[in-house]
Amino acid sequence: MAAKRILPRGKWRLCISHDVDHLKHYFNFNLVKFWGVSFAELLYRQRGLNSFFDIIGNSFNEKNDSWNQTELLASINRKYKIPATFFFCVKKGRGVDYNLKEVKNAISKLKDFEIGIHGQEYQNIVGIEEERDLMSEILEKKPEGIRIHYLKWAPQTVDLIERAGYFYDSTEYSEELKQPYFMDNGLIEIPIHIMDTYLFSPFYKNFTLEQAKKHTTNLIAKAKRDGKILHVLFHLRHLAPEFQRQREFYLWLLELAKSDKKCEKISCGQIAKRLS
Secondary structure, eight states: OOOOOOTTTTOOEEEEEEEESSSSSSSSSHHHHHHHHHHHHHHHSSOOOOHHHHHHHHHTTTTTTTTHHHHHHHHHHHHEEEEEEEESSSSSSSBBBBOHHHHHHHTTTTSSSEEEEEHHHHHHHHHHHHHHHHHHHHHHHHHEEEEEEEGOOOTTTTHHHHHTTTEEEEOOOOTTOOEEEEESSSSSEOOOOOEHHHOOOOTTTOHHHHHHHHHHHHHHHHHHHHTOOOEEEOOGGGGTTTHHHHHHHHHHHHHHHHHHHHEEEEEEEHHHHOOO
């Protein structure tokens, strides 16, 4: 079904969502992978030598774990009146090692934000429904939205998600500013337009901070001109000091949205409800 126009020209909406892939350092392959990515950033001159050594040191600091930015990110979102949506995994796998107790503790600090599933399973209904039920126990209600971890997808995924009773999905990635729309089976899809990982990873765009700002400013201009939504995905741990470009980009974006009277903030769930 065709995308529905939501806003008049001259106005735009900012939607922000957060994938929660980590809640602390875990001594596994994923940590070694992070060291490798950081070393690649050092080689590309996107990270200084002191910053690289800080990363290695912080990896062994369990008392003040920089990977857990839940409370700080929540406080910043509240300050800027951002109705963000947080997507949590309820099963381990593919670099995710936190448990249900940690999920419950983190969610308890996010009472005024929407919570969705960061799905590990996307190819069979049993696994998808199991994840839904685990999150339902934590939230004491069924989660309305889902985003598959690593943006995985299969031909049957859309029907399995709909069968599991989800209201919307937000797995599709579109730099063309594709707007929220109804899929053929009635499931609402809310595409992502900007993702911090794609902007700054040395294996994707590897942008400088200024290049990321320019890219985003261009998309905002298009959104404003056409009366569209801009959906930005920012990973929770990227607010940590060792992710300087990501952190400064996010704070810049929030300041920009705050000062733009044409900007309205909206969550994934609010988008879905307005379309339904």
